[in-house]
Amino acid sequence: MLIYHVATAADWTAAQVTGEYTTSTYGVTLAQEGFLHCSREDQWRGVLARYYADVREPLVLLVIDTDRVGVPVVEEPPAPGAAETYPHVYGALGPASVIEVRPLDDRSR
Template sequence: MFHVALVSDWEAAVAAGDYRVSSLGVTLEQEGFLHASRADQWEGVLQRYYADVTEPLVLLVIDPARLTAPMVVEAVGQDTYPHIYGPLNVDAVVETRPLDR
């Protein structure tokens, strides 16, 4: 499972112990869950929602088995996406990949 994040948001999460950004500029508290993607979806998310972002980005690689919050796969349009219903514990992130555009 994957999540595109601003490097600054991820660094703040590491310091705090959990990640609470649902999507670009929207918090967990505002949205009610964290958006995530499958391997075949994250590049499309990057293109649709982060194309104009100039701040450095990182791809969070998440191990669903390590999540402390519930994860639900839900229909979005004609597809399904994983949603995390609570903060993302940083130890569930098993890899971070810088996204150079």
């Protein structure tokens, strides 16, 4: 299954150097949140619009193959009582689990 994660280009570049991606969401680490926020194909554009509209640094969309992720991926609601669920990755993401990196320029937002 493919899942998606909006990332800063700088965070993704750092992950390629260190060997693990550990940003849960913009400005929040895996250690702080406990998991990495991800989306399904039909959700990532809404996440981009809601949470990244004011971000001015370059963004990328990580396309993640869950078969390559070595930690649990769990579909969960973002808050208690929410009807919609999102995939959460419970651990650091190895760069090899990312099968595509799409630049998100102004036309993508």
